[in-house]
Amino acid sequence: MDLTLKVWRQNGPNDKGRIETYPVSGVSPDMSFLEMMDMLNDQIIRDGGDPVAFDHDCREGICGMCSMFINGEAHGPNRGVTTCQLHMRSFKDGDTITIEPWRASAFPVLKDLAVDRSAFDRVIQAGGYISVNTSGETLDANAIPVPKAQADEAFNAATCIGCGACVATCKNASAMLFVSAKVSQFALLPQGQPERATRVQRMVDQMDKEGFGNCTNTGACAVECPKGIDLSNIARMNRDFLSASASEE
Amino acid sequence: MFESKIPSGPLAEKWTSHKNHINLVNPANKRLIDVIVVGTGLAGSSAAASLAEMGYNVKAFCFQDSPRRAHSIAAQGGINAAKNYQNDGDSVYRLFYDTIKGGDYRSREANVHRLAEVSTSIIDQCVAQGVPFAREYGGLLDNRSFGGVQVSRTFYAKGQTGQQLLLGAYSALSRQISKGKVEMFTRHEMMDVVIVDGKCRGIIARNLITGELERHAAHAVVLASGGYGNVFFLSTNAMGSNVSAAWKAHKKGAYMANPCFTQIHPTCIPVSGEHQSKLTLMSESLRNDGRIWVPAKKEDAEAIRKGTMRANDIPEEDRDYYLERRYPAFGNLVPRDVASRAAKERCDAGFGVNETGEAVFLDYASAIQRYGKTEANIRGLRNPSEAEITKLGKEVVKAKYGNLFDMYKQIAADDPYETPMKIYPAVHYTMGGLWVDYNLMTSVPGLYAAGEANFSDHGANRLGASALMQGLADGYFVLPYTIGDYLASDIRTGAISADTPEFEAAEKGVQDRIDHLINNNGSKPVDDFHRRLGRIMWNECGMSRSEAGLKKAIADIRALRDEFYSDVRVPGTADQFNPELDKAGRVADLLELGELMCKDALERNESCGGHFREEYQTPEGEALRDDEQFAFVSAWEYTGDPSEANLHKEDLKFENIELKQRSYK
Ligand SMILES: Cc1cc2nc3c(=O)[nH]c(=O)nc-3n(C[C@H](O)[C@H](O)[C@H](O)COP(=O)(O)OP(=O)(O)OC[C@H]3O[C@@H](n4cnc5c(N)ncnc54)[C@H](O)[C@@H]3O)c2cc1C
Ligand code: SF4
Ligand code: FES
Numbered sequence: 001m002d003l004t005l006k007v008w009r010q011n012g013p014n015d016k017g018r019i020e021t022y023p024v025s026g027v028s029p030d031m032s033f034l035e036m037m038d039m040l041n042d043q044i045i046r047d048g049g050d051p052v053a054f055d056h057d058c059r060e061g062i063c064g065m066c067s068m069f070i071n072g073e074a075h076g077p078n079r080g081v082t083t084c085q086l087h088m089r090s091f092k093d094g095d096t097i098t099i100e101p102w103r104a105s106a107f108p109v110l111k112d113l114a115v116d117r118s119a120f121d122r123v124i125q126a127g128g129y130i131s132v133n134t135s136g137e138t139l140d141a142n143a144i145p146v147p148k149a150q151a152d153e154a155f156n157a158a159t160c161i162g163c164g165a166c167v168a169t170c171k172n173a174s175a176m177l178f179v180s181a182k183v184s185q186f187a188l189l190p191q192g193q194p195e196r197a198t199r200v201q202r203m204v205d206q207m208d209k210e211g212f213g214n215c216t217n218t219g220a221c222a223v224e225c226p227k228g229i230d231l232s233n234i235a236r237m238n239r240d241f242l243s244a245s246a247s248e249e
Numbered sequence: 250m251f252e253s254k255i256p257s258g259p260l261a262e263k264w265t266s267h268k269n270h271i272n273l274v275n276p277a278n279k280r281l282i283d284v285i286v287v288g289t290g291l292a293g294s295s296a297a298a299s300l301a302e303m304g305y306n307v308k309a310f311c312f313q314d315s316p317r318r319a320h321s322i323a324a325q326g327g328i329n330a331a332k333n334y335q336n337d338g339d340s341v342y343r344l345f346y347d348t349i350k351g352g353d354y355r356s357r358e359a360n361v362h363r364l365a366e367v368s369t370s371i372i373d374q375c376v377a378q379g380v381p382f383a384r385e386y387g388g389l390l391d392n393r394s395f396g397g398v399q400v401s402r403t404f405y406a407k408g409q410t411g412q413q414l415l416l417g418a419y420s421a422l423s424r425q426i427s428k429g430k431v432e433m434f435t436r437h438e439m440m441d442v443v444i445v446d447g448k449c450r451g452i453i454a455r456n457l458i459t460g461e462l463e464r465h466a467a468h469a470v471v472l473a474s475g476g477y478g479n480v481f482f483l484s485t486n487a488m489g490s491n492v493s494a495a496w497k498a499h500k501k502g503a504y505m506a507n508p509c510f511t512q513i514h515p516t517c518i519p520v521s522g523e524h525q526s527k528l529t530l531m532s533e534s535l536r537n538d539g540r541i542w543v544p545a546k547k548e549d550a551e552a553i554r555k556g557t558m559r560a561n562d563i564p565e566e567d568r569d570y571y572l573e574r575r576y577p578a579f580g581n582l583v584p585r586d587v588a589s590r591a592a593k594e595r596c597d598a599g600f601g602v603n604e605t606g607e608a609v610f611l612d613y614a615s616a617i618q619r620y621g622k623t624e625a626n627i628r629g630l631r632n633p634s635e636a637e638i639t640k641l642g643k644e645v646v647k648a649k650y651g652n653l654f655d656m657y658k659q660i661a662a663d664d665p666y667e668t669p670m671k672i673y674p675a676v677h678y679t680m681g682g683l684w685v686d687y688n689l690m691t692s693v694p695g696l697y698a699a700g701e702a703n704f705s706d707h708g709a710n711r712l713g714a715s716a717l718m719q720g721l722a723d724g725y726f727v728l729p730y731t732i733g734d735y736l737a738s739d740i741r742t743g744a745i746s747a748d749t750p751e752f753e754a755a756e757k758g759v760q761d762r763i764d765h766l767i768n769n770n771g772s773k774p775v776d777d778f779h780r781r782l783g784r785i786m787w788n789e790c791g792m793s794r795s796e797a798g799l800k801k802a803i804a805d806i807r808a809l810r811d812e813f814y815s816d817v818r819v820p821g822t823a824d825q826f827n828p829e830l831d832k833a834g835r836v837a838d839l840l841e842l843g844e845l846m847c848k849d850a851l852e853r854n855e856s857c858g859g860h861f862r863e864e865y866q867t868p869e870g871e872a873l874r875d876d877e878q879f880a881f882v883s884a885w886e887y888t889g890d891p892s893e894a895n896l897h898k899e900d901l902k903f904e905n906i907e908l909k910q911r912s913y914k
Contacts, residue, residue, distance in 0.1 A: 012825070030521045032660075038526055038776070045774040045820050045829070053828055055314065057487040059527045060656065062412055063318040085659050110458055111826040118435065121315050125427040129420035130379045134299045134725050136370030138377040142334060145388030155381035155406060158413060162317060191379045 001027040001093040005040060007052055008100040013108050019098070029089035033076065034059060034066065036088055054113040061085040061226065064161030067168070068113055069100040074165035074224040082163060082226045102164050104173035106211045117164050119210035120178060126206035127199040128182045130191050144190055154188035157181045159227045166221035166229070172213030177221040179207050180237035181229045187240055197244035204241055251504070251884065251897055254686040255359040260905050261341075264363040267687070268730055272737035279304030282736050283467040283745065285452055287439045287494050289316030291411070291717055292700025293473030294418035295724025301430035302421075303729055305736075308465055309422070310434045310454060312489055312831070317419040320475050320487040321720065324411020325532035325653065327393060327403035328717040330368040335392050339400040341365045346906060348715060351397040351584050352680070352708020353858035353874060354908050355507070355882070357901060359687060360705050367726040368718050372404055374725060380417040382406050393537055395713035397584035397913070403714045408532050408653040414717055418724070437463075438831060439494045440759040442470060442501050442696060445751045449501075449696035453755050455763075457831060460824040462756055464747035468739045469695045469732060472498060473724065476679040476701035478511065480839045480846065481791070482783025484676035485517060485530040491835035492842045495683050495702050503691040504884035504897060506684035506704035508842065509850035512711055512859050513792050514677035515541075515588035518660050518670075519608040528675040529660055531611065532653055533713040536581045538616035538646070539670075541588070543600040543609050545569040550600045560602070560610055560669045571595055579913040586710045586859045586872070587913060589674035593792050594870065596673070603671050612669035617642035674792060678716060680707040680859065681849075684884040684899075688731035689723060692884070697732060699723035704882070709858025766833045767823050771816035775833045778813045782806065782836070782843055790847050795863045799851040803844055803892055810840040844891040852896065855879045867910075876908050 002025040010017030024040050031039070034056050041051035057065040066083040070076035076086045091097065099113065107115040132138065146154075158181070166177035183200050186192025192199070215234065222231045256267040274282065282305050286297040289311040297309040311319060333339040344365040349356060372390070376382065382404050383391040392401040406413040425431040436457040443451040443464075451466035477492035478484035499505045516531045544550045545567050552558035571591055573580045583591075592609050595601070602608050621642025625633040633641075643666050647654065654665050661671065683691050683698035685705055690697050700720040707715065789795075789802035813836070821827040856865040856872035857879070865873040880901045885894040 028522055028524055030662075031524045032526070035524045035526050039524065041829075042774050042776065045818055046772070048818075048820075050820055051829055053826055057313055057318060057489050058320070058323045059488060060323060060529050061659075062409065063313070063320075063322050063487065064315075065313060065318050080655070081659060085656075087659065087662070089662060114826065117314055121317075121423070121433075121435070124317075124420065125423045129424045130377070131424060132377045133302055134295065134374060134421050135302075136367070136374050136726055138373045141332070141372045141376040141382075142389050144376060146384055147388050148384045148386050151381055151384040151388075154379075155383075155413070158381050158406075158416065159409060161322075161412075162315065185381065186379055189379050189381070191377060 001029065001088065001091065003027055003091065004096040006096060006098045009052070009112055010109050012111060017109070027088050029087070031088045032059065032084060033068070033070070033086040033088065034084050052113060053111040056084055059084040062161060064163040067102050067115065067163055067165070069102060069168055071098050074102070074168045075226055079223070080226060080228060082161070102168035104167045104212070106173065106175070107164060107167065117162070119212070120162050120164065122210060123175065123179055123203055123206045124182065127195070127202035130186060131195060146189060150188050154185050157184040157188065157229065157233055160229050161227055163226065165224050165226060167212065169220045169224040170213065171218065171220070172216060174215045174221070175207050175212040176215040176234050176237070177225060177229055179203050180233035183237045183240060184233040187236060196240065197247065200237060200240045201244050251692055251899070252686060253357065253899055254688060255357065256687065260358060260362050263359050264366055271731065271734035274733045274737050274740060276304050278740040280306070281740060282306065283308070284732070285465055285467040285470045286310070286473060287452065287471065288319065288473035288475060288700070288702070289419070289422065290319035290321035290473060290475055290700060291415055291418055291720030292702070292724045293319070293471070294415065294422045295721050296471055296473055296699055296728050297431050298418065298421035298425050299725050299729040300732070301425035307425070307431040308434065308467065309431055310437045310439055312436065312438045312457060314435055316422055316433060316435065317416060319415060320490050321415045321717070322412050323487060324717055325408040325530060326395065326534035327405035327410045327714040328371065328414060329395070329402050329714040330372045330404060330718065331365055331402060332369050332372060334390060335401045337400045339402050343400065344368060344402065347398045348706065348712055349708070349906050350911060351710055351712040353710055353872065353911055354708065354876070354880065354903065355857055355901065356706055356708030358903060358905055363727065364706050364719055364722050367722045370726060371718060371721045375414060375417050378417040378420060380406070380413050382413070393534055394582060395533055396536060396582045396588065397579070397712045405534065408534070408650060411717060414721065418721070439474070439497070441497045441755045443752050443755045444501055444693065445749065448694045450745050451747060451752065453752070453759050455759070458826050460827065462759055464752045464756060466745035466747040466752070468736055468742065468745060469697065471697040471699055471728065472683065472702050473699045474702045476682065477839070477842060478676045478679055480782065480843050481676040481786045482779050483520065483525060483528050483787070485514060485528050488527060491838065493835050493838045495698070496838040496842055498683060498691065498693065498696060500887050502693045503696060504684040504886050505681065505845060506882050506884045507681040507709070507849065508846045508885065509790065509853065509860055510680035510709050510858065511676060512585055512678035512680060513589045513674045514585055515592055515674050516611060516672045517675035518657065519603055519673040520605065529656065530675070530677065531657060531670060531672055533585070535611060535650060535653065539581065539611045539613050540570055540615060541572050541581055541609055541611055542568045542570045543595045543602060547599050550602060553602045554604060554606060569600070576913045583913045584710055584712060589792060590861060592674055608671040608673045610669035611672045613646060613665065614669070617646055620645035676791070678711055680704065680709060680711055684882065688734060689728050690735065695735060697728060699728055709860055762834070763823050763830070766817065766819045766837070767830060769814070769817055769819060771818045773816055773818060775817060775819065775829060775836050778809060778817060779836045779839070781809055782840055785809070786843050786846070790850055793861045793863050794850050796851060799847045802847045806840065806844045806847065813837065813840055841891045845885060845894060848892040848894065849883055849885065853879060853883065874910070880908070
């Protein structure tokens with residue numbers, strides 16, 4: 001396949017940035033999107049240019065590092081996959097593809113398509129854990145039975161990979177889906193109950209401090225989420241947040 | 250410093266008695282001591298969190314943008330523990346025995362026994378942290394079986410066990426970061442270790458956003474920097490996985506142990522073309538239920554390769570379930586090295602089932618039927634139709650392996666619920682790594698290695714679901730205790746200064762290497778060299794090895810390394826975000842490591858576990874060990890040239906297990 005790529009180039013956080021156009025030819029439909037980007041970079045380097053910087057690591061949809069806004073959609077046109085799992089067979093010969101970074105003021109661009117998502121780590125540091133020491137001197141694991149349905153729901157919430165597609169997709173750049181996934185995981189488990197109220201308050205406070213926008217319930221985040229994190233998590237977090245604030249007053 | 254420090258006494262009491270007798274650092278003094286942890290995978294995150302909790306001041310480093318993204322996140326199938334929840338006869342001893350046997354008798358009894366002992370605490374710990382393991386309807390934890398064992402001791406969270414365990418360790422780490430006990434440095438790469446008066450006293454790190462070099466001093470340094478499977482270019486490892494931290498330590502005096510012991514995993518998605526950048530694992534858990542086969546007739550295999558026949562067209566009697574045929578006792582659940590070689594044997598003999606001839610089938614049809622029938626019974630369906638059974642069976646398989654099946658579908662554009670998957674072995678894990686003593690200290694005082702970065706527990710072949718166990722054992726339960734034995738003598742040392750000639754020299758060395766790469770102005774990108782290195786390693790130091798091939802590989806790698814230094818092109822500058830420069834430094838180290846791996850493979854004139862030398866095999870084609878001459882750990886000391894390294898031998902003593910030819914028949 002022959003393609004035309006329109007790629008966002010930005011030299012650093014303070015550069016204004018611009019779109020540049022690159023033709024690529026000989027793209028195989030079996031290539032992943034990132035392998036196509038490797039091919040582009042190989043070409044740029046051999047021509048003496050500056051390759052396109054982008055984040056990636058596992059290339060199998062689990063580390064949450066890859067993050068491209070492709071033709072106006074986070075992680076591209078397919079549902080339920082990350083950028084690294086997108087394959088070129090989803091495109092046609094002759095297509096023009098626009099590739100941009102996540103855009104959100106809480107995620108400043110480092111270079112080209114790579115952004116700084118450390119705000120997510122700080123939200124987790126604010127309370128996304130159960131305060132138990134790692135000594136191993138805890139109850140026997142089977143002393144805490146968890147009904148399967150509840151365990152499965154906690155697991156589903158826990159599969160969030162922290163990629164930030166939800167933020168990039170939201171017109172307000174809200175992080176509600178990400179934060180609510182972590183809040184829900186613990187809210188659904190018996191181990192998470194003692195800190196349930198403080199956890200949600202601290203995490204939401206930190207989320208606000210990081211400059212993420214408000215949630216206006218458009219649901220766009222859940223559509224683009226590669227892990228199918230459900231909007232019900234946001235509802236659960238809102239309930240927990242309200243009841244935590246109410247009991248404080 | 251080359252003493253294994255294995256405690257005396259009966260095997261089952263060594264660890265407890267060791268903990269009772271080693272030196273401790275009291276809580277007030279821990280506050281005076283700084284520890285650096287490089288890496289935030291399972292081993293690094295758990296170590297950093299535990300050390301901080303105990304009171305040490307910790308600095309942790311990772312090259313990704315968040316500690317949560319370490320390669321451990323990708324582990325799929327599960328984690329072992331001798332809980333015996335299934336009441337199927339499991340015990341600490343059995344886990345110990347399986348691991349020693351699985352490793353083909355090339356690991357230390359004492360280390361492995363300790364690992365089996367602490368395995369049960371890991372599960373308790375993780376559940377307390379809120380790790381959502383799979384559960385049964387009664388609310389208790391579920392288990393599955395992995396290769397090389399006959400009990401169900403593997404705990405799992407769908408096909409995302411590594412993710413859930415790492416997020417657990419990351420949450421413990423985050424808690425310590427919020428308390429200020431861990432200072433976290435993301436997008437930082439360790440470029441060298443700094444040795445002062447024979448002790449490791451810090452590192453030189455590079456800020457990958459700005460390119461700045463930084464000096465970090467500490468009383469001790471822990472490397473939990475993962476494995477080096479990427480020396481093969483194509484592997485199941487994450488793209489950034491590398492050997493640099495360990496290799497830099499090696500060049501500063503830390504011995505590399507058994508570097509040639511590589512695990513080739515039998516169930517990965519086959520290579521599809523030249524553009525391929527990595528390979529994807531299909532978890533070993535799939536061998537619980539999937540059956541592996543190739544056509545029994547060559548003409549059928551040829552027809553499949555040509556596309557004129559499909560898997561489902563081949564009748565049952567014309568299928569060769571070769572693992573079940575050759576190894577009736579373990580069947581599809583033989584250890585990885587055995588399963589991989591058997592797949593290669595069939596494909597080399599002309600029975601491969603994809604265009605390249607390098608693939609076998611992994612078939613779920615009978616599992617779907619079996620589960621479908623059980624589910625129909627559970628639901629009380631009388632005389633269910635074929636279609637109903639199939640539908641129910643697919644639902645069960647989806648619940649167990651859904652994400653793996655989806656992943657396969659994405660990559661191979663084929664539906665594994667309908668036709669068998671095609672799989673082939675791929676590089677997956679490195680058993681070799683930095684040599685460590687029983688305390689996990691390398692041959693450099695004050696420098697420790699944990700997780701996949703060390704060589705300690707898996708011998709010549711790792712059993713499935715044991716790497717996660719080892720990473721968390723090292724980080725949560727071993728290192729936090731053993732490091733105190735060394736640090737106890739440091740309580741009066743005071744803060745370590747980074748303003749010394751040793752730090753200055755190390756920093757200058759790093760700067761010079763970077764300058765060389767950036768100013769080289771060659772013609773080929775880094776990947777070009779990495780791919781070629783990978784090809785040499787796969788052909789000559791992969792699933793089978795020979796004297797002639799290894800000698801050739803050493804010469805080829807040396808030539809490739811020379812070409813790299815004269816002709817690599819690294820774009821951009823050193824003082825900017827420059828992933829190509831990061832990659833160039835890592836590939837430079839892999840180009841040296843590869844040579845040492847071949848040297849190690851050449852010197853080990855026997856076959857054991859994942860190390861298969863063509864010259865040493867039984868008449869049935871199984872690995873032929875030579876315990877008389879090779880029951881030792883090869884620990885290599887760097888002398889300035891990778892293949893001129895000095896060999897130190899640590900003899901392995903088996904006092905509790907009788908050495909036997911491994912049999913899974
Ligand atoms: C696809 C796949 C599936 C697997 N499934 C299983 C399974 O089901 N069960 C099982 O037991 N095992 C499994 N394994 C193996 C297991 O995942 C790994 O062996 C284990 O997670 C390694 O953990 P680690 O903490 O040692 O290192 P890693 O998780 O690799 O972490 C390395 C860390 O070191 C950092 N680092 C490296 N170099 C530097 C440097 N120079 N400077 C700064 N930081 C650095 C990285 O940033 C990272 O944080 C699997 C492996 C793969 C590839
Ligand atoms: S909620 Fe979904 S889109 Fe948002 S960070 Fe998590 S996985 Fe990514
Ligand atoms: S590179 Fe890891 S999720 Fe895409």
